[in-house]
Amino acid sequence: MSLTRDDVAHLASLARIDLSEAELDRMLGELTVILDAVALVQQAPTDGVEPMSHPLPLTNVTRPDVPRPGLTAEEALSGAPEQEQQRFLVPRILAED
Amino acid sequence: MSSHAAEPVLSYEEALEQFDPVMGLEVHVELGTRTKMFCGCSTQFGAPPNTHVCPVCLGLPGALPVVNEIGVQSAIRIGLALDCKIAPWSRFARKNYFYPDMPKNFQTSQYDEPIAVDGHLDVELEDGTYYRVEIERAHMEEDTGKSLHVGGATGRIHGADHSLVDYNRAGIPLIEIVTKPMPGAGARAPEVARAYVSALRDILKSLGVSDVKMEEGSMRADVNLSLRPKVAADATGEAQLAVPLGTRSETKNVNSFRSVERAVRYEITRHAAVLAEGGRVLQETRHWHEDTGVTTSGREKSDADDYRYFPEPDLVPVAPTPEMVEALRATLPEPPAARRKRLQSAWGYADLEMRDVVNAGLLEVIEETVSAGASSTAARKWWLGEIARRASADAMDVTAYAAERGVTPAHIAELDGLVASGRLNDSMARQVLDGVLDGEGTPTAVADARGLELVQDDGALEAAVDAVIAANAGVADKIREGKVAAAGALIGQVMKELKGQADAAKARELILAKLGAS
């Protein structure tokens, strides 16, 4: 399966990343290299090998249920392209809540 | 406000003649932890928008989530209370989707390795029979942010120009409890659905893991329903159970017991109309409309593949040891249904009396009143009678009314003690209750301050009886002749003589004895 320029443009719009024509071309190339590399890894013989999601032998790492200060609304919204009423302004949503 | 063309429905009776309903319920419950599931942000309700947020719940690059220990413990306790097996190895997964209510572009959930599987809950129906609901799984996940849709004519999502998102709720711990398909309920499917959600709420409440307020959204139900052809009269028979399941619809966010019941009923009649016409039921999400009592089509159901689930690499597996699980099992309260049975038999209440107590939310209050020394009969009489009547006159529920007026189980037990010891009669006790409700102090203090006390002095009672007999020779003669019922008039006068502070039973005894009619 190979990636098309339309796929990249679609993903960019889903992720709300504005890419120029030149950037679309560049990303198509770079993403193709990554997919090819992954395709190569997928050829590795894995019969009888347990899938591994975590490289470290850790389990049950938890945190006490104690509140910690986070960000102020101003800090939280500082990266938002648009805001209104102390909320993140996003383009209209098609699906229902 | 719900503008939609009405879809055809079959009558409920006709639908049930032709089809066999099978339900499935997914209940989301918001845990009452102090912090979110994967970060230390506060879960307190009602804060200004975007003030309970941090890099983790905003999905900022480089943030590292760590799971809330109470969240995990609550999930395990819920699983145990539903007789689930607790998985010795459980992982979180990313549920990927492009929708701005989660700033990370995924919801952290559990997929193929949930914390609890294969449980069941026996729910009692109105007629005292039980239906066993098989639980498929209970898993941990997080709530989403809250969107405000602006610019549309109605303020609803359709026609909105843009949305404003507040992420205070994003990351609040949720447990999703999923049943297996529930066959064999037949025409009682709506009742079974309601009874299940209600029993589940009781259990969650008894565990103290959530405030489980459906009206405020801390517990919400999704109702799956499908119909299959009815091949036998017996919905639980082998032939009927062997019929393959039909296509299901999923009605989202049904937020009261009554709505759960209504939504199941409506979907049965809607599916039946489609199928009876030879049509095909769409597998889709439906929206429940409380005002009109119908569902409308939402988006078509995405396949699980669309979410591209994969194990969450930033959270390590949860692997509860048998010791952890047993320690949590030891914290489980007595199951609510068993507790009700035990209390009912201890108190000697009839089924109907017990149901009234439970429906009025007075189980705890009566339990406390009895353990403070009142008889169970008196406890029920005071709370469900006198206090409930006063509460309903103020349009309040009993517990809220009692809290506002400062009347406690200990007060009622004390009041009952004053009656039992013979210091007060019923009508005096009611006056004392009024004093307690008006903030005049404890029952004893009110009785003292108002000078309420039955006349204990037999001499005074006897003198009053003699005086009343002398003044009513005609009535006295009738009683001597055997018309015992006439004694009532004399008792009334004795009470009057003693300003209501006499023991009426004693007065009657004395009158009848003196007139040789006892």
Ligand SMILES: [Zn+2]
């Ligand atoms: Zn946070």
